[in-house]
Amino acid sequence: MRMPGSTIKSRQTQPVQTIAIAGGKGGVGKSVVAANLAATLGSDAHDVLLVDGDLEMGSIDQLLSLHPKHTLSDVMSGHSELSDIVLQGPKGVSVVPSGSGVYEMAQLSQVEHASLIGLFSDLCTEAEVMIIDVATGLSESMLSFCRAVREVIIVVVDEPTAVRDAYATIRVLHEKCRTRRFRVVSNKTQSSCHGLDIYSALVDKTDQTMDVLLDYCGSIPFDPQLKLAVCQQQSVIEAYPCSPSALAFRKLGARVSRWPQPQTPCGHIEFFVERLIQTAEGTR
Numbered sequence: 575m576r577m578p579g580s581t582i583k584s585r586q587t588q589p590v591q592t593i594a595i596a597g598g599k600g601g602v603g604k605s606v607v608a609a610n611l612a613a614t615l616g617s618d619a620h621d622v623l624l625v626d627g628d629l630e631m632g633s634i635d636q637l638l639s640l641h642p643k644h645t646l647s648d649v650m651s652g653h654s655e656l657s658d659i660v661l662q663g664p665k666g667v668s669v670v671p672s673g674s675g676v677y678e679m680a681q682l683s684q685v686e687h688a689s690l691i692g693l694f695s696d697l698c699t700e701a702e703v704m705i706i707d708v709a710t711g712l713s714e715s716m717l718s719f720c721r722a723v724r725e726v727i728i729v730v731v732d733e734p735t736a737v738r739d740a741y742a743t744i745r746v747l748h749e750k751c752r753t754r755r756f757r758v759v760s761n762k763t764q765s766s767c768h769g770l771d772i773y774s775a776l777v778d779k780t781d782q783t784m785d786v787l788l789d790y791c792g793s794i795p796f797d798p799q800l801k802l803a804v805c806q807q808q809s810v811i812e813a814y815p816c817s818p819s820a821l822a823f824r825k826l827g828a829r830v831s832r833w834p835q836p837q838t839p840c841g842h843i844e845f846f847v848e849r850l851i852q853t854a855e856g857t858r
């Protein structure tokens with residue numbers, strides 16, 4: 575596996591907003607939200623880097639009809655450079671694909687995750703926003719990516735297990751990474767009130783036990799056209815731009831665009847290798 579110190583050309587010119595899309599439970603819509611938020615921001619004249627951070631079972635390539643020859647597993651085995659695996663996705667979106675079913679990628683150590691994330695700091699990209707779709711569960715890769723970014727979006731749906739898993743994700747990120755601020759998106763909702771109810775259920779659970787801030791970022795309705803777009807391997811923004819979910823993604827994109835940008839050009843991802851290896855003393 576590739577270790578820190580690899581030679582990739584560096585051009586760190588501008589601060590980059592870094593966002594991880596997490597949530598704990600599988601099937602809640604993390605990958606769909608990551609792909610469509612990226613497509614929304616890309617269509618809105620932002621340069622976006624969409625990273626498939628589900629190193630074991632990546633799906634972003636499938637969601638966007640991409641056919642990668644090489645993926646992050648080739649980067650980790652030293653057979654490809656990170657810059658060589660970047661693909662062109664929807665308008666304005668560059669995609670870093672992950673493999674699916676590569677056993678070794680499920681076994682990466684904390685240092686190897688740090689090494690992988692360190693490579694992004696040196697990637698030559700014009701991206702203003704980097705969105706990372708992270709894996710289901712409480713894996714080391716989920717922790718490493720969420721620790722490395724400035725913003726964590728928690729995707730949650732109206733199921734007791736989804737709320738519980740979202741809570742568990744928040745608790746673990748708070749304990750292990752000292753993350754204090756989380757953005758919350760309710761998905762597959764029936765109405766805007768429904769979205770707020772799901773958010774309130776999560777707030778009730780966390781308020782009792784943790785000193786964290788949950789910022790509600792709105793809801794994405796349950797939308798058969800979004801399902802169709804998934805089957806057609808397109809973003810709903812492109813396939814059905816007037817559908818309810820596409821409109822909701824536009825609202826979410828506008829909201830994300832208003833979040834404060836990092837002030838310093840500290841690289842394309844906030845943390846560097848040393849900081850990942852240390853026990854986190856996060857400052858977010």
Ligand SMILES: Nc1ncnc2c1ncn2[C@@H]1O[C@H](COP(=O)(O)OP(=O)(O)O)[C@@H](O)[C@H]1O
Nearest residue numbers: 600601602603604605606762795796797800801
């Ligand atoms: N808002 C929505 N409306 C309808 N179907 C949705 C919505 N969000 C997600 N889905 C469906 O849920 C499935 C699982 O979503 P996915 O993003 O793969 O979940 P995760 O990444 O959290 O495991 C998608 O394939 C899609 O069919």
Ligand SMILES: [Mg+2]
Nearest residue numbers: 604605628633
């Ligand atoms: Mg996923």
